[in-house]
Amino acid sequence: MQDFRAKIILVGPVGVGKSSLIRRFVFQMFSDLYLSTIGVRVDKKTIEVEGKQVHLLIWDLAGEIVNDKAYSNYLKGTDGIIGVFDLNRPQSYIDLQNILIAIQKEFPGLKSLVVGNKKDLIDESTDLRDLYDYDYLSSAKSGENVELIFEKLAEKVITSHETV
Amino acid sequence: MRQSEKYRIVFDENGKVYFSDAPFLKLNNESFIGDYLPMFMDKDIYSNIASQPLHPYEFSVNKERYLVDFELDKLYKNDELFYDLSITNRTGVYENLQKERTAKNTYRIEGEELRQINRRLKVRIYELEDMMKYVLGEELKTPVGNIKNSLEHIQTSEIEEDRKQKLLNLAYQELSHIESMIEAFSEVNEISDSSTFEESYYCSVSEILECIKNKLQTLNIPKFSADFSDENLFYVNKFHFANIIISLIDNLIYSSTKAIDELQLSSTLECKDNSRLGFSVILKFQDDEREAYSPRGTELKRSVMSKLKATKLAELYNGEITISNPSESVSRAELSFANLLFRKKK
Numbered sequence: 001m002q003d004f005r006a007k008i009i010l011v012g013p014v015g016v017g018k019s020s021l022i023r024r025f026v027f028q029m030f031s032d033l034y035l036s037t038i039g040v041r042v043d044k045k046t047i048e049v050e051g052k053q054v055h056l057l058i059w060d061l062a063g064e065i066v067n068d069k070a071y072s073n074y075l076k077g078t079d080g081i082i083g084v085f086d087l088n089r090p091q092s093y094i095d096l097q098n099i100l101i102a103i104q105k106e107f108p109g110l111k112s113l114v115v116g117n118k119k120d121l122i123d124e125s126t127d128l129r130d131l132y133d134y135d136y137l138s139s140a141k142s143g144e145n146v147e148l149i150f151e152k153l154a155e156k157v158i159t160s161h162e163t164v
Numbered sequence: 165m166r167q168s169e170k171y172r173i174v175f176d177e178n179g180k181v182y183f184s185d186a187p188f189l190k191l192n193n194e195s196f197i198g199d200y201l202p203m204f205m206d207k208d209i210y211s212n213i214a215s216q217p218l219h220p221y222e223f224s225v226n227k228e229r230y231l232v233d234f235e236l237d238k239l240y241k242n243d244e245l246f247y248d249l250s251i252t253n254r255t256g257v258y259e260n261l262q263k264e265r266t267a268k269n270t271y272r273i274e275g276e277e278l279r280q281i282n283r284r285l286k287v288r289i290y291e292l293e294d295m296m297k298y299v300l301g302e303e304l305k306t307p308v309g310n311i312k313n314s315l316e317h318i319q320t321s322e323i324e325e326d327r328k329q330k331l332l333n334l335a336y337q338e339l340s341h342i343e344s345m346i347e348a349f350s351e352v353n354e355i356s357d358s359s360t361f362e363e364s365y366y367c368s369v370s371e372i373l374e375c376i377k378n379k380l381q382t383l384n385i386p387k388f389s390a391d392f393s394d395e396n397l398f399y400v401n402k403f404h405f406a407n408i409i410i411s412l413i414d415n416l417i418y419s420s421t422k423a424i425d426e427l428q429l430s431s432t433l434e435c436k437d438n439s440r441l442g443f444s445v446i447l448k449f450q451d452d453e454r455e456a457y458s459p460r461g462t463e464l465k466r467s468v469m470s471k472l473k474a475t476k477l478a479e480l481y482n483g484e485i486t487i488s489n490p491s492e493s494v495s496r497a498e499l500s501f502a503n504l505l506f507r508k509k510k
Contacts, residue, residue, distance in 0.1 A: 015273040036266040038258055039219035039231065063269070065219055091276055121503070 004054045006157045007077055012084035013095040014063035017117040020140035021084065022060050025150055030141050037062045049154045056150065066099055072106050079157045081112040082149060087122050093132050111156040115149055169253040176246050186251055220258045231258035278399060288480045300349050307338035337459045344466045348473055366397035369431045375406030385427045392431035398441060399505040404477055411474035412445050412497040418467035420495060422449035443499040
């Protein structure tokens with residue numbers, strides 16, 4: 001079976017649930033306890049996509065690193081980005097857009113997905129498409145769409161590797 | 165674990181480990197570098213990041229969590245390049261820092277949420293005010309027309325005393341109706357006064373009950389009991405909440421013709437999936453008919469207006485109201501608010 005390695009970075013403002021998504025994806029765990037990430041956290045998980053083994057190296061960056069001058073250093077070698085915002089905090093969507101614009105400016109063409117997290121806290125009747133432009137909705141708490149997000153990004157990364 | 169420990173790892177350009185005294189890296193575990201040490205993903209950033217540690221790196225091995233600083237030197241042996249990685253384990257120090265940042269971030273997120281709640285409340289209050297203006301405008305037409313017609317009839321026609329009395333009673337009832345509508349409108353105006361927004365803050369259920377105490381005194385209720393959990397603080401405007409409960413009590417009183425025997429107030433908090441704060445207002449009535457406060461028609465209209473006001477105010481907080489009459493002598497109003505922002509009392 002063909003093997004791929006992919007470095008994926010989760011970006012987004014503080015408290016949107018980046019670490020919770022990773023914890024849910026890698027360890028199948030969720031905790032309501034909020035713990036602000038400091039520095040860089042790296043987790044790995046291997047998944048199978050389109051008959052290929054993909055070794056994901058998932059980086060979780062602390063919110064304040066985004067404002068660092070050396071921010072782009074952490075992004076070097078990145079294959080894909082998951083931009084996360086909190087569906088309950090419209091401001092987090094605006095902040096995420098600014099982060100993604102800055103990243104795309106420096107790394108044009110980088111594969112990315114925009115994910116609205118904390119879906120479990122949203123009233124089902126709310127028409128979220130009217131409010132936000134996103135690729136997927138997720139809930140780290142219930143696990144909804146968490147695996148799917150990482151798989152979809154891995155697919156995008158593999159496709160781009162193959163076309164290159 | 166000591167506050168600070170130093171380890172050393174030496175590896176070549178391909179990540180092969182030649183030396184390690186770090187407890188989380190065994191020599192045969194070659195996948196560690198590359199999988200966990202982020203620099204390996206792109207050799208260029210070795211020097212950029214690792215030689216100038218800016219942020220700690222976190223990784224976990226067998227549930228043990230390490231927060232470390234890296235410092236990297238290059239080693240040359242027989243013209244071969246090796247990397248000499250010094251690792252300072254500062255898990256304890258960084259865990260304390262993490263607690264501080266978590267507290268700061270929680271405050272920041274909460275502040276953002278509170279601003280949004282206030283903005284949403286303001287918009288909904290304006291909607292409520294508009295709705296009340298419309299209702300008042302429409303509702304005034306009928307009673308004013310009735311009063312005018314009654315008075316004209318009395319003035320211009322020769323009518324019997326009995327009929328004249330009926331017309332005067334009708335005019336009086338309609339005036340009372342107008343009075344109750346103006347009262348309700350004044351209360352909405354008071355609520356929409358911008359100063360009350362500033363009063364949105366974390367308050368307890370007992371503070372809300374304190375606000376309605378004066379109202380309870382005027383009702384001369386023989387028996388009163390309150391049963392509520394007061395461990396939490398809710399981010400609400402206590403004036404709004406007190407008004408909802410007062411309006412519901414008004415609704416229950418004016419929709420019945422019986423004398424009040426007992427008022428029971430209680431509150432519950434469910435924290436399972438979505439936090440849900442509930443209030444229960446139970447009025448028990450005596451068998452005797454009470455003395456009317458005003459004509460029956462006026463009382464019923466006042467009861468309807470009270471419920472309308474309570475419903476609209478509760479909607480500001482996504483609240484739901486259910487009114488029921490389990491028996492002839494009991495009326496019950498249930499209030500339920502989902503997803504209110506709350507925190508434990510310190």
